[in-house]
Amino acid sequence: MSLFEYAVLAGLFYGLYFALVGVGLNLIFGVMRIINLAHGDFLMLGAYGAFYIYHLLGWNPLWAIPIELVVFLGLGLPLYYLLVPRLQKSGDPEMLSFILFFGLSQVIEALAVFAFGNDQRSIPTSVFGGAPIHIAGQIYPSSWVVSAAVALIGIVLIYLYLYHTRAGRATRAIMTERSEAVVTGISVHRVSAVAFGIGIASAALAGIFSPFMFGAIEPSMGLGITVTSFVIIVIGSLGNPLGTVLGGILYGEALMLMQTFLTSWSEMFPYVLLILILLVKPSGLLGKAVRSA
Amino acid sequence: MIRKTLLLMILGVSSLIFSLGAWAAPSVIKIGTLYAGSGNFSQASTRQYAGLQFWADQVNAKGGVYVKAYGKRIPVKLIAYNDQSSTTLAASLYNRLITQDRVHILIADYGSVLTSVAIPLAREHRILLFDETGTSGKFFRPADKNRYIVLTGLPTSSEWPKVLANFMRKLGIQRVAILYAANDWSGSQANTLKSTLKKLGADVVFFESVPDSTSSYSTILHRIAEAKPEAVAEFGYSNNDVAFLQDYASSGLYFPMLFVPNPALHFEVVRKAVGNAAMRYVYSYVAPPLIRYNREVTHGPTLDAFEAAYTKSGGRNIDLSTVAGYNTGLIVQHALAKAAKYTQESMRTAIDAFSGKIFTLDGLFKVNHEGAQIGESLPVGQILPTPSGLKLQAVFPVESAAAKYVYPQPRKP
Known part of the structure; x- marks a missing residue:
């Protein structure tokens, strides 16, 4: 198996993980038309949760999954009612959300510095057994395979929620046309609050695996991750969670192929890809011709 | 006459006041x-x-x-x-x-x-x-x-790896891979190591830079492995070292010698981030307080x-x-x-x-005319297991050595 094939499969693992990173941001945008610039900071909090579960309690970081899903879902609901309805009453909720959530991001980062310190932290990759996993004749870090598998499960669960539950159908109705959803009697705020909670919880879920995918975690990691998430969801299509999966995989493939063959340019290429896609298809790969915000 | 004397007196007092002001000590x-x-x-x-x-x-x-x-x-x-x-x-x-x-x-x-x-x-x-x-x-x-x-x-960073290059040649290492983050500090070390190794007759079989923000080294490690180096030196900031060591530890790959700079600078920070297993037998510089x-x-x-x-x-x-x-x-x-x-x-x-x-x-x-530090030098150290845990110990040059190096490093179990 060649380096090319190695990079393609590595890109798939990396891409699935980044799809999970971005899916919550896109869900929140799709339902509420607000940009959660604190998305990466919720991921960072999830990462520290896993770090402390491992280092203080000595538990496998996988135990952080049920704990953090409950905690962050619970955090998302009151946060929604505190912030979002007020934003939506304003004349330009999209722009105002940029500012408000940027402020929230800075507050979370500052508090995290107080709480966790500035040092980089991580979790040894050996928690998943240590031995790398052989796939198609190549060797991949077990942490990557586990991260990608959990990401895939998370994305499938969000898909099942959106397409096979009553609340999910209501969520999609709001994403399609909010005013019509209100007329049909959908409790917009209740459904949106759940979507907001799911968005934040998915970020925290991704955060659990960030020590393995990013090498280490630190309080200031949030903003960079939010920007990457934004690139991914714009590539796929703003407001379309399925587009995020495609965007994530494209991002992962672009990054890994560039790291393999043009290492020095690897961090830039995904952004070149973003520009190209926006020039050719401004609404994103899975976007409609016109997006009504 | 009186006017002239008065003028001289005024000038004299003014210059005295001025000079006192100039020499008055600041309060802080x-x-x-x-x-x-x-x-x-x-x-x-x-x-x-x-x-x-x-x-x-x-x-x-x-x-x-x-x-x-x-x-x-x-x-x-x-x-x-x-x-x-x-x-x-x-x-x-x-x-x-x-x-x-x-x-x-x-x-x-x-x-x-x-x-x-x-x-x-x-x-x-x-x-x-x-x-x-x-x-x-x-x-x-x-x-x-x-x-x-x-x-x-x-010392200036371009001086740091000279001892390392000599150490590699002493070990008989012929094929070296150098990976560095695209910043002055890392680049100057990488370039010095490359040029010094070449002067000493070694082959630099891989020499590439990565962006500073690189957090995933898995595919790059596989590329390096294709070049079959006997030693790999990675130069970057601590975030680069941590990600590099994490990915190396989980890659299943093996290089007889691995060098990263940051354990010398922030040993505990790197150790806590990557864990003992990923740090064992890795080489680094040795600086105070080590x-x-x-x-x-x-x-x-x-x-x-x-x-x-x-x-x-x-x-x-x-x-x-x-x-x-x-x-x-x-x-x-x-x-x-x-x-x-x-x-x-x-x-x-x-x-x-x-x-x-x-x-x-x-x-x-000791500084030179341009202000560069030339008094200090950085020996090569290796992270070795001791009864009290891992310790980065100077292994080269001989006059600085506190322990015997282990080369090639043992394969990870």
Whole structure:
């Protein structure tokens, strides 16, 4: 198996993980038309949760999954009612959300510095057994395979929620046309609050695996991750969670192929890809011709 | 006649008042510096600043620093701003320290990136820049004829890997892979290692840079493996080293020798991040506090005394950044104690005069005409298991060696 094939499969693992990173941001945008610039900071909090579960309690970081899903879902609901309805009453909720959530991001980062310190932290990759996993004749870090598998499960669960539950159908109705959803009697705020909670919880879920995918975690990691998430969801299509999966995989493939063959340019290429896609298809790969915000 | 005498008297009194004003001692010595409260450099920068603060507290407890120009002790006042690891913000804050706060002493933030923006400002305003850890060789080019910079600790980064290159050749290593992050500090080390190895007859079979923000090295490691190197040297900031070591540990790949620079600078930070298994038998530089200067010290406390006092005062465990911050305070203190006049030029002259003659907890302080540190050298160390846990120990050159190296490194179970 060649380096090319190695990079393609590595890109798939990396891409699935980044799809999970971005899916919550896109869900929140799709339902509420607000940009959660604190998305990466919720991921960072999830990462520290896993770090402390491992280092203080000595538990496998996988135990952080049920704990953090409950905690962050619970955090998302009151946060929604505190912030979002007020934003939506304003004349330009999209722009105002940029500012408000940027402020929230800075507050979370500052508090995290107080709480966790500035040092980089991580979790040894050996928690998943240590031995790398052989796939198609190549060797991949077990942490990557586990991260990608959990990401895939998370994305499938969000898909099942959106397409096979009553609340999910209501969520999609709001994403399609909010005013019509209100007329049909959908409790917009209740459904949106759940979507907001799911968005934040998915970020925290991704955060659990960030020590393995990013090498280490630190309080200031949030903003960079939010920007990457934004690139991914714009590539796929703003407001379309399925587009995020495609965007994530494209991002992962672009990054890994560039790291393999043009290492020095690897961090830039995904952004070149973003520009190209926006020039050719401004609404994103899975976007409609016109997006009504 | 009376008018002429009166005029002379007025002139005489005015010049006396003027000269008294000029020689009047300031009530405090204002020392301006920056630290990164967040961002890429925050962990090292805050530790470095803590070391400097500790020095300031210590001298103020004794009534301040002795200033030869005034023949008395004067308290120091640290004025510090948070540049958030941003060079743009740092440039504006350095300017503020010089033009608005009018500091007497200017000390750079951690590392070459945040120091780089201070250099042109210091030169323009003719204020001596005390460079704590900005070791890029570009700062000290003879062609620039810049006398307003002094590197207080660590040699310039382009000097660091020379001992490493010699060590690799001593081991008989012929094929070396070099990977580096695209920044001055890492690039200059990588280039020096490459050129020195070539001079010594070794083959550099892989030589590439990655962006600073690289957090995944898995595919790159596989590319390196294709080149079949006997040794791999990765140069980057601690975030790069941590990701590199994490990915190497889980890659299933094997290289007989692995070198990364940051365990020398922040051993505990890297160890806590990647775990013991990923650190074992990795090579790095060895710098204070891992080299402990005690008997040699002629100026300031020994390293043991400093560590005891620092931890007693509530500080965290010391690392190179903490030592660098404290050491800069010592050099500033000595410059003020030796400078005949309270001017930037006089301080620079005083530094030249005591260069090579004082030994601090950081090593021999010796700078060249351009202000580059040439007194210290960095031996090669290896992270070896000991009964009390992992320890980075000097293994080369022989005169610095504290332990026998293990080469090739054992395969991970």
